[in-house]
Amino acid sequence: MTDRTDDELARIAEADELEMAPLRRDGTLRPPVPIWVVRDGDDLYIRSFRGERGDWSRTAVATRAGHVRSGGVDKDVTFAAVPDPGTNDRMDAAYRSKYGRFGGAYVNPMVAARATTLRLLPG
Numbered sequence: 001m002t003d004r005t006d007d008e009l010a011r012i013a014e015a016d017e018l019e020m021a022p023l024r025r026d027g028t029l030r031p032p033v034p035i036w037v038v039r040d041g042d043d044l045y046i047r048s049f050r051g052e053r054g055d056w057s058r059t060a061v062a063t064r065a066g067h068v069r070s071g072g073v074d075k076d077v078t079f080a081a082v083p084d085p086g087t088n089d090r091m092d093a094a095y096r097s098k099y100g101r102f103g104g105a106y107v108n109p110m111v112a113a114r115a116t117t118l119r120l121l122p123g
Contacts, residue, residue: 004075004122011071013039016099020046022059022066022079029067030059036110037070037120038094045082045091048116049109057116065123076123088114 012018019032033056038045048054060066060079068077082088095110 004073008071008073008075009039009042009044012037012044012068012073015071018046018068018070020056020060020066020068022056023063024059025063030056032067032069036095036099038091038098040087040090040094044120045087045094046118046120047091047095047110047113049106049113051109051113052116054116057118060118061116067123068120078121078123079118080121082117082119088117091117 015037017034018037020035021029021032023029035046035049035056048057050057052058061081064079066077066079068075082091092111092114096107099107099110
């Protein structure tokens, strides 16, 4: 999300959850779901806990657009796939660092869901 203020980036990154509503093919938003979000430099990333089976993830990949809300920030976004192994390695570490207090039952599926990593971009 490069078209945002540093304050917005920090508020989203500091929040435990982000409400994400991907855009359906018919142009309407799916109901928002709470998901985890991590930061790497000036970028924000999300993954699907359910991996590629996750409904919201499949919709986000298909349409590449949606809406997020977190930390008092409310934004339209686009989603970009992240196939780069180095970026995904950093996301693995970011999920472990930020969410490790929730334990392996929650963090391990997020680390295993590398194929669903999406970068949030301005909508």
